[in-house]
Amino acid sequence: MKKKVSLKDIAQKVGVSIALVSYVLNNKKQGRISEEISKKIRDTAQKLNYRPNQIAKSLKTNKTNTIGLVVADIANPFSSTIARIIEDEAEKNNYTVIVGSSDEKEERSKRIINVMLDRQVDGIIFAPAANDQPLIEYLQKSKVPFVLIDRYFPGLKVNYVAVNNTEASFTGVEHLVMAGCRRIGFIGFKTTLSHLQDRKKGYQSALKKNGITVSKSWIKEVPIDTSAEEVKEAIKALLALPEPIDALFFASNKVSTLGLKYINRLGLKVPNDLKILSFDQSDATDLFYATLTHIRQPLDEMGKVAVQTLVELMTRPKKITQIHLPAKLVIGQSTGVNTIEQPV
Amino acid sequence: MKKKVSLKDIAQKVGVSIALVSYVLNNKKQGRISEEISKKIRDTAQKLNYRPNQIAKSLKTNKTNTIGLVVADIANPFSSTIARIIEDEAEKNNYTVIVGSSDEKEERSKRIINVMLDRQVDGIIFAPAANDQPLIEYLQKSKVPFVLIDRYFPGLKVNYVAVNNTEASFTGVEHLVMAGCRRIGFIGFKTTLSHLQDRKKGYQSALKKNGITVSKSWIKEVPIDTSAEEVKEAIKALLALPEPIDALFFASNKVSTLGLKYINRLGLKVPNDLKILSFDQSDATDLFYATLTHIRQPLDEMGKVAVQTLVELMTRPKKITQIHLPAKLVIGQSTGVNTIEQPV
Numbered sequence: 087m088k089k090k091v092s093l094k095d096i097a098q099k100v101g102v103s104i105a106l107v108s109y110v111l112n113n114k115k116q117g118r119i120s121e122e123i124s125k126k127i128r129d130t131a132q133k134l135n136y137r138p139n140q141i142a143k144s145l146k147t148n149k150t151n152t153i154g155l156v157v158a159d160i161a162n163p164f165s166s167t168i169a170r171i172i173e174d175e176a177e178k179n180n181y182t183v184i185v186g187s188s189d190e191k192e193e194r195s196k197r198i199i200n201v202m203l204d205r206q207v208d209g210i211i212f213a214p215a216a217n218d219q220p221l222i223e224y225l226q227k228s229k230v231p232f233v234l235i236d237r238y239f240p241g242l243k244v245n246y247v248a249v250n251n252t253e254a255s256f257t258g259v260e261h262l263v264m265a266g267c268r269r270i271g272f273i274g275f276k277t278t279l280s281h282l283q284d285r286k287k288g289y290q291s292a293l294k295k296n297g298i299t300v301s302k303s304w305i306k307e308v309p310i311d312t313s314a315e316e317v318k319e320a321i322k323a324l325l326a327l328p329e330p331i332d333a334l335f336f337a338s339n340k341v342s343t344l345g346l347k348y349i350n351r352l353g354l355k356v357p358n359d360l361k362i363l364s365f366d367q368s369d370a371t372d373l374f375y376a377t378l379t380h381i382r383q384p385l386d387e388m389g390k391v392a393v394q395t396l397v398e399l400m401t402r403p404k405k406i407t408q409i410h411l412p413a414k415l416v417i418g419q420s421t422g423v424n425t426i427e428q429p430v
Numbered sequence: 431m432k433k434k435v436s437l438k439d440i441a442q443k444v445g446v447s448i449a450l451v452s453y454v455l456n457n458k459k460q461g462r463i464s465e466e467i468s469k470k471i472r473d474t475a476q477k478l479n480y481r482p483n484q485i486a487k488s489l490k491t492n493k494t495n496t497i498g499l500v501v502a503d504i505a506n507p508f509s510s511t512i513a514r515i516i517e518d519e520a521e522k523n524n525y526t527v528i529v530g531s532s533d534e535k536e537e538r539s540k541r542i543i544n545v546m547l548d549r550q551v552d553g554i555i556f557a558p559a560a561n562d563q564p565l566i567e568y569l570q571k572s573k574v575p576f577v578l579i580d581r582y583f584p585g586l587k588v589n590y591v592a593v594n595n596t597e598a599s600f601t602g603v604e605h606l607v608m609a610g611c612r613r614i615g616f617i618g619f620k621t622t623l624s625h626l627q628d629r630k631k632g633y634q635s636a637l638k639k640n641g642i643t644v645s646k647s648w649i650k651e652v653p654i655d656t657s658a659e660e661v662k663e664a665i666k667a668l669l670a671l672p673e674p675i676d677a678l679f680f681a682s683n684k685v686s687t688l689g690l691k692y693i694n695r696l697g698l699k700v701p702n703d704l705k706i707l708s709f710d711q712s713d714a715t716d717l718f719y720a721t722l723t724h725i726r727q728p729l730d731e732m733g734k735v736a737v738q739t740l741v742e743l744m745t746r747p748k749k750i751t752q753i754h755l756p757a758k759l760v761i762g763q764s765t766g767v768n769t770i771e772q773p774v
Binding site: 184 | 435479494496498503504505506507509510511513514517521526527528529530531533538541542545546548549571572573687690691694712713714715716717718719
């Protein structure tokens with residue numbers, strides 16, 4: 087690796103002191119240094135491709151105009167779409183975003199957060215992994231402003247922007263009940279993350295409210311880094327029940343993408359053989375032969391509000407902001423209810 | 431914004447000089463400072479949550495153990511999947527990755543590259559935008575090791591890892607000819623990016639080699655930030671030709687995802703009404719009712735080789751490495767050729 091050009095290199099080349107080079111390149115002591123020497127130093131710096139050390143500079147100004155974004159898994163369309171929205175919104179505010187993934191692991195969360203703190207980001211937007219509370223407390227102590235996104239920890243007094251998961255699931259599952267479903271299966275994640283727990287709660291209370299006793303055998307929970315095989319086994323088990331399910335609620339886009347692939351392979355006809363509801367969607371679920379009834383998360387708003395909240399925090403300390411945005415139920419063919427095109 | 435804790439804060443709290451605090455926290459002049467004072471300084475630093483300035487430190491060691499990754503559009507599954515692979519491979523080599531998007535714009539490429547150089551990354555993996563040659567020359571001058579990925583500029587002597595686009599397209603289009611197609615449409619991007627140009631070249635030479643005269647009306651090129659509408663218009667035009675096409679080659683996953691959605695809406699039956707070949711695939715194309723014949727890019731290998739090449743470059747200067755990896759034709763139902771399951 088070639089060494090970076092330093093002030094010393096320029097000083098040696100021109101035959102002056104390092105201090106003099108520093109004065110000229112930092113526009114100090116102007117008028118006290120001859121024009122000729124100044125020009126020679128500047129020309130040499132350019133010729134040698136000297137790169138002023140922005141980090142050393144930012145140590146003084148305490149501002150780097152960068153935002154760190156930590157997502158769960160950049161390969162998940164939810165994360166990558168929201169990353170793109172945050173990049174665009176940050177750009178409007180004159181910030182550049184650097185992104186990293188936690189892979190739902192505390193250790194990796196901590197490493198990427200540290201990299202961002204070390205890189206002196208002005209603020210952080212963070213989708214924490216399960217059990218990341220200690221890391222959030224660590225962030226609080228770092229004094230760097232941060233906003234959680236998508237996930238939150240009830241009880242922790244930190245800024246976050248999330249979705250109304252319980253209400254959204256409730257509405258979606260109630261729609262299934264209205265569509266005539268009585269045995270509604272649920273495939274979600276086995277996790278303590280409250281936004282995912284809330285989706286299960288919404289499912290359970292919608293059934294309860296409609297006089298349906300939830301059977302434990304209807305609820306399947308796969309690991310958060312689930313494989314296609316685990317989702318397949320969950321669906322198989324739900325279909326093999328003495329009284330098989332008549333509808334299925336996929337509690338995340340990852341589960342629905344994997345689940346629909348298997349349902350395609352099985353040759354099951356949606357919505358006739360099985361009605362489907364999905365929390366979140368993606369290009370993938372868009373290409374399923376039956377358009378998918380799904381809970382659409384307000385990704386655009388979530389990303390924008392997160393950036394705006396962070397920018398406000400960076401300019402002046404504020405009270406804690408905790409925002410739950412409403413999600414929308416989008417009715418497609420997969421729940422078998424005829425939809426009427428609404429004029430826009 | 432609360433101010434960060436400085437050496438001065440600790441010095442004031444303990445009632446000693448800043449220099450003394452610095453000596454203790456940097457383990458200097460040991461043996462010449464009393465144990466009692468040392469302990470008091472360390473305890474106070476911990477209590478105040480003092481964060482040693484890693485950037486100032488890294489200015490000395492010249493190593494940050496971070497890699498910058500610049501992708502075209504993090505919301506595109508190609509970019510986000512490869513980002514994830516690069517993160518995982520970098521982790522194995524004890525590097526953390528920070529990611530940013532160029533949005534296919536020179537200006538944004540330059541800004542994110544500058545942010546990464548300013549953050550003192552040890553190396554950069556970069557999927558350049560069209561017309562990014564000046565930026566690549568700028569990177570060369572910065573002396574920071576870098577490897578281009580996916581894209582390359584013939585004539586520029588820089589390290590890159592890419593796919594054999596011409597050969598892969600040739601093989602795919604020849605498969606369409608073998609499947610009986612004679613009027614094969616092409617939807618690609620209007621761009622100077624050579625890896626996308628190469629896909630068109632492969633298409634043209636496969637037809638030529640098989641005695642088919644390519645009609646200009648078969649080739650549609652949409653902007654690289656294309657909308658669903660533009661892809662729809664391209665397909666419409668190809669189907670409205672006096673002699674309509676019997677097959678369609680989508681030259682990227684973005685085009686094929688948008689295109690298949692429209693084909694779904696039209697109610698066209700694939701492969702009977704139209705045979706489809708796609709360069710690259712995604713979860714989206716996986717959910718199309720007919721499994722998609724596609725050119726599978728070796729994303730895993732591309733990401734790993736890029737990291738390995740970069741790590742080698744960072745440890746010792748090397749000759750230029752330019753790698754074209756082979757892609758694989760995966761035959762699905764969309765080209766109407768019966769496939770025989772091969773024992774694995």
